Amino acid sequence: MTDKAIQDYYPEDVAICYGCGRNNPHGLHLKTHWNGKQGVMRFTPRSYHTAFPGVVYGGLIASLIDCHSTGTAAAAAYHAEGREPGTQPEITFVTANLNVSYLKPTPIGTELVLRSQPKELTEKKAIIACSVYANGEECAQGEVVVVRVRERRGVHLGENK
Numbered sequence: 001m002t003d004k005a006i007q008d009y010y011p012e013d014v015a016i017c018y019g020c021g022r023n024n025p026h027g028l029h030l031k032t033h034w035n036g037k038q039g040v041m042r043f044t045p046r047s048y049h050t051a052f053p054g055v056v057y058g059g060l061i062a063s064l065i066d067c068h069s070t071g072t073a074a075a076a077a078y079h080a081e082g083r084e085p086g087t088q089p090e091i092t093f094v095t096a097n098l099n100v101s102y103l104k105p106t107p108i109g110t111e112l113v114l115r116s117q118p119k120e121l122t123e124k125k126a127i128i129a130c131s132v133y134a135n136g137e138e139c140a141q142g143e144v145v146v147v148r149v150r151e152r153r154g155v156h157l158g159e160n161k
Contacts (some may be wrong), residue, residue, distance in 0.1 A: 032071030041073030
């Protein structure tokens with residue numbers, strides 16, 4: 001695993017996502033690290049991320065799974081194509097479907113570890129399985145269908161080689 005997260009390679013104009021955009025001053029600044037098989041992300045919810053005393057708001061958990069899964073898909077796609085992240089044409093994904101199962105209350109103030117891996121990866125889409133852990137216990141699971149962005153603002157981003 002490298003110190004540089006997949007989101008660090010996103011183009012400047014794309015890096016504005018509330019969840020993972022480094023250029024969004026109000027965002028969460030989530031970072032997905034790829035180890036060659038899975039994406040790993042760490043995040044510690046703050047007191048204002050609460051649903052009720054001591055428990056993380058479920059919408060935040062869904063956001064963490066969402067952004068981490070799109071990052072995992074991008075990293076896995078670069079890996080599958082034998083390319084370094086950030087090489088052209090860029091690889092980014094957007095969410096087409098997000099399903100989250102909450103298994104137990106997720107505690108506030110505890111570092112969460114998200115682990116995700118592709119269940120399916122094609123040139124057009126990926127299906128990513130993600131788990132959220134607090135203190136080593138699985139608190140939530142997600143399955144995210146993401147589609148590859150081929151064109152942004154009328155600019156074609158290239159084909160897979």
